[in-house]
Amino acid sequence: MIPPKPHVAAMDAYALADLTPPPGKPLISFCQNESFRPPSPRAAKAAASAALDQHLYPDPDWTALRNAIGKVHNIDPAQIICGNGSLDLIGCLARAYLGPGDAALAPAHAYPFFRTATLSAGARFDTAPERELTADADALISAVMFDTRIIFVANPGNPTGTRIPRSELIGLRQALADDVMLVIDEAYGEFADHLNEPVFDMVALDNTVVLRSFSKAYGLAGARVGWGLFPPAITGNVRKLLNPNNVSAASQVAAIAALEDQTYMRETCAMTAGIRDRFCAQIAGLGLTALQSFTNFALIRFASPEAAQSADSHLRSEGVFLRPQGGAGLPDCLRATIGVADDMALAASLLKDWINKEGRS
Ligand SMILES: Cc1ncc(COP(=O)(O)O)c(C=O)c1O
Incomplete structure (x- = not known):
């Protein structure tokens, strides 16, 4: 064996x-x-209309979907990568930037898949204390080790449901060395968008990635569509590890239609x-x-x-x-x-x- x-x-x-x-x-x-x-009835209709084209592979570049995301969030579609759920992107980030001898760090009660992705890359998974079951930027900064390569922060967090303000995330990024990546997982971001604290601009600070999902607020968990905004230097490496054609054609058109029904x-x-x-x-x-x-x-x-x-x-x-x-x-x-x-x-x-x-x- x-x-x-x-x-x-x-x-x-x-x-x-x-x-x-x-x-x-x-x-x-x-x-x-x-x-x-x-999901929006428009998304269901779009997915159904894709059924007749199932003999064809989906767009491996998610061009229309990236453009639709870019339009809604006012961000550059060239820096967007789509995943088979955001899990796909978390896994690729771990495989691209972690290996034996490296570590990832997250708040104490972080989304368990951060740990799975880190361990599956052969790296160590560390945690930092939280403040009242809320991520604590100072504690994360203190817990960074010489071999820490990625910090995962889900904001809002799962399973806590709590969040930290944009100002704390910026303070965290500014305290980190350039060779530490900050991954801000906003799978639940739409539920906090009314607070008006978007963090997409933090990607311009480099070594920062923001992830979102269609599984929660858009009601498309079964379609498996996630996406992220990445600095150009990271995009190419993550794309090398993605399964080509990772998001089905029906899911791509469903996500576009869902986006169009804000x-x-x-x-x-x-x-x-x-x-x-x-x-x-x-x-x-x-x-x-x-x-x-x-x-x-x-x-x-x-x-x-x-x-x-x-x-x-x-x-x-x-x-x-x-x-x-x-x-x-x-x-x-x-x-x-x-x-x-x-x-x-x-x-x-x-x-x-x-x-x-x-x-x-
Ligand atoms: C914090 C967090 N990130 C990512 C995911 C995975 O989302 P997706 O369905 O897009 O893979 C979840 C799902 O529960 C989650 O809670």
Whole structure:
């Protein structure tokens, strides 16, 4: 038998959500941070119209999609790369700039795929403390080592849902040496766009990459489209590692149509925020902590890991699945993706039943 590379043998597989409902119950999943709303009808129509051309390869340069992104965000399409989800781009960045003897750094409770991508490149993954479950630029600066090559910051973060202001990201970039790349992952960026703190201009500072996704606010998680704005020096190296034809033709046209319907996307963000904030207020009313979120999910903190596990089991026995966060170093938390209002009310009422049954929070 051929042994795998030692760093691959040593790493755990990326932990996927368990979506097996209890016998006889329908599954209500709050696990995957998908949009509760389907994409704009224009996107669905565009994807359907691409069905007849499936004998052809997609545009490997995503030309129309890059132009559409450039127009919406007022950025240079030549510096955009599209990925099979933003995961694709995170993986290529890790493979292009990390290897044995290098390290990547991220906030303590960062998106777990940063770790997977780093370890799969054979590099070490370090973390820096957070401040109240929020990325802390000063702590990241202090944690930089001689071999740190990439700092990953998801802003807003997952699973925390919290964010840091643009000024802190700029301070972080300015404190870093030129040979340290800052990757700002804005997969949930659209949910915070109303704060008017875009960071695309930071790419001009060099060694800084900003990633976005169509999976969240645009409701296209199944289409697998992510994109990033890259400095020219990084673009060529990432492109060498991409699977050519990485984004299907149907997905490219769906993403373009979704971009052209900004009203629908903004409406999705506003509806999500309304349901989320009502849910968080209900959770707080139960004596649990729900972090202020700038995303399409809420992180609920319990008194202990045992309490979180007990609440999780109670909800699961009813077919309602929240996502445990032990893998992100938060075993006392469950993360709830924001669903339709009725489903959120069900989750809140099951948590209330659990508190009444267990007499604890
Ligand atoms: C912070 C963060 N980055 C990236 C991704 C991956 O997004 P995509 O679906 O574009 O690959 C996610 C998905 O949950 C995420 O939470």
